Amino acid sequence: MTRIATFNVNGVNGRLPVLLKWLGESDYDIVCLQELKTSDDKFPIDAIREAGYGAIWHGQKSYNGVAILARGMEPVERRRGLPGDPDDTHSRSRPRWMGSLWAVSICPMAIQRLAQSSTTSCAGSIASSTTASTCSKLGHPVFSAATSNVVPTQIDAVVPRRWLGDAVYFPECRQAYARMLEGGWIDAVRRIHPEKGIYTYWNFSYWGGYDRSSGLRMDHLLVSLSLSDRLRSAGVDVDMRGWEKPSDHAPAWIKLY
Template sequence: MRIASYNINGINSRFAVLERWLKEFQPDIVGLQELKCTDDAFPAAAIEALGYSAIWHGQRAWNGVALLSKVGRPVETRRALPADPNLEQSRYIEAAICGILVGNMYAPNGNPQPGPKFDYKLAWLDALKAYAQDLIDGEVPAMLIGDYNIIPTDEDVYKPERWKKDALFAPAAREKFRELVEQGWTDALRKTHPDERIYTFWHYWRNSFERDAGIRIDHALLSPPLAKKLKKAGVDRTPRGWEKTSDHGPMWVELKL
């Protein structure tokens, strides 16, 4: 089974990109982030026509998350973290699909920092960590995928010195990610590419993609029951080179279920 995560950066404005990628890559389950549309504006019929059932949690102009599946209709279990510090922002959706629990997130950016936006980022990550511990304690076959807006280490960024003042690379944010992984989660991309610089995001400016001046902020964390079934993981860089595309590339995980 192939499960992917894709920050689409506006589902309606980039639907042609999403449609082309779904047809070419054929993922079984997809977590989408940054829908940037209300629930009513979500292109449900068009996605259904591509063979995918979907659940979504939208927000006008900002945020928004969705789960697509062609291996069984997603059974929604959550559309916010239990202790979410701001329920007005649509940042998390979760469903049971084919016997696994898939949590899909768009974590806060946190810039500028320090300041209230960074405080909110840390509070949201604390809520995520608390809930993630419950999943670990319950031995749930779960995966937490999405745009974490965290660059975990120096190996996950093209030039670390250029990101020192950014909330994505702030020590406090990186520490939250480290604590999360240390609960017992497996970072699928790093597990399968232990010594490789592998990126999921490239800015639109300065030919960042062409120069491969990227960062890794999209992650898939697997609980111990699922980590045993991990076969492969990677980033599909192809759609990042298309016209009018997202600044993210889809990341994916392949599980033997």
């Protein structure tokens, strides 16, 4: 069984105690992080290695930044940046080879940026060398872990009307997400829970804790068709959102046999 999680950490150094506690209490084999908000030289690699994970990261001071952690091994980088987007200099994407899997970690605004692009196929732009179709042709199973800042459908928001006019609910971005699925990706959480409201993000509350009525699902784990038969379960570590000084996102996860 392979357990994979994606987590928008919202500042890896500021949330490091939360991250390390979560890693220590879980048994994920692969962890994709977004919004590191730190330069490469400030990434806390020593602490992460002490937690039992190898890592490669693509940082950016104060903004964006992605990483992939592998328990007990070092991931191998294949490329960085958004394929098909030569102007992407903002640490939004980093595909890696994990021995038996391709892994792609995508930061917030990546899908929104591509939706606004003049590129003909947004879905194809997401991962030119690692799209589901390309990797399937090469025989490589692949998954993409993304904080996309896209809420795909009404069921992915506790109160959908609350987000009308907000970037997370823009039709262009939702259409871009839909094109990714049409291009061969499988939305793993939705495959396991086709009609259940599942959320990964909540606004901070002025009175402490978080506003449960603001729940959104905008942290996604997509798998290639070749992995779909291996998908066994999926969920969100919701309890983590109630920890001390948490991120505004909770980790989403899947299990593959």
